[in-house]
Amino acid sequence: MEHKIRCIIVDDEPIAIDYLSDYVQKTPQLQLVGTFNRAKEAYESVAKGNVDLLFLDIHMPGLSGLDFLRTLTNPPQVVLTTAYSEYALESYSLNVTDYLLKPIGxxxxxxxxxxxxxxxxxxxxxxxxPKRDYLFLKSGYKSVKVPIGDILYVESMKVYVIFHTVEGLQFVKNERLKHVEALLKEHNFIRVHKSFMVSMDHITAFYGNTIEIGETEIPLGRSYREEILRILDWKG
Structure with a gap:
């Protein structure tokens, strides 16, 4: 890599911040751009896209590391640093890069x-x-070219997802929503619920814990609400 990996450390233990900072200083390819005692304090740095790597503790006062990670629509590389091994499986479902158990050598x-x-x-x-603006999705015995701009929202049904389009068509794909999320987030799609992603371009209204796309009501998950309100600049 030509440039250094810009990283921040989020941990409520001063001693952990101290030795992780020392490790970063000893690693030529890393550049430490900030340390934080609380997850919420780190949000602005991450949201600006100025961070390549996040060292994140799990157990912290207020917002936990995993809950903080769930609020991020476009997270950087994440290395969890924790004294608790029981969260390893859950953390990898959030696409973390590595899971380090304290004390960390x-x-x-x-x-x-x-x-x-x-x-x-x-x-x-x-x-x-090249950035593709279409997907080939299965319809019967053939694959149909569907412009991404025509997709209203994506719904997860456990082991497959349903793409809902402006024409009222539905295309089923044998895929997990997190994989679709990685593909569509650069096309102005956001995760609003564990089972739904929506196109911000097609959102028509919002109230309570509901997002409307035309006449369709889509639930807004509690863990996603704060981040979605911030992205779309909604108040209340």
Whole structure:
């Protein structure tokens, strides 16, 4: 990589911040751009897109590390740093890059950084590819070219997803919603519920915990609400 990996540390334990900061200083490819004692304090830095890597503790006062991670629509690479091993499975469902158990040795820290660097390099290669504005989705015995701009929202049904379009058509794909999210987030789609992603371009109204797209009502999940309100600049 040509530029250094910009990272922040979010941890309510001063001693953890101290030794992680020391590890970062000892790693030439890293650049420490901030440390925070609370997850909410780190939001602005992450939201601005000025962070490539987030070292995130899980147990913190107020907003936990995992809940904070769920609020991010476009998170950077994430390395969880915690004394609790029981959250490992849940954390990987949130696409974290690595999971470090405290106390963290420098060798294990370095292994995590190698994973981060590899993931970032792969991401850079993908960004160099032309951006597609369509998907081929299955309809009967053939695959149909569907403009992404025609997709209103995507609904998860466990092991497959349904794409709802402006023409009232539905296309089913054998895929997990988190994989679809990674593909569509660069096309102005946002996750509003564990089972729904919506196109911000097609949102027509909002009230309470409901988003309207035309006459369709879509639930707004509690853990997504604060972030969605911030993105769309809604008040109340």
């Amino acid at each position: 420098f060798e294990r820290f370095a292994q995590a950084i190698n994973k981060v660097a590899k993931a970032l390099n792969q991401g850079n290669k993908l960004q160099e590819e």
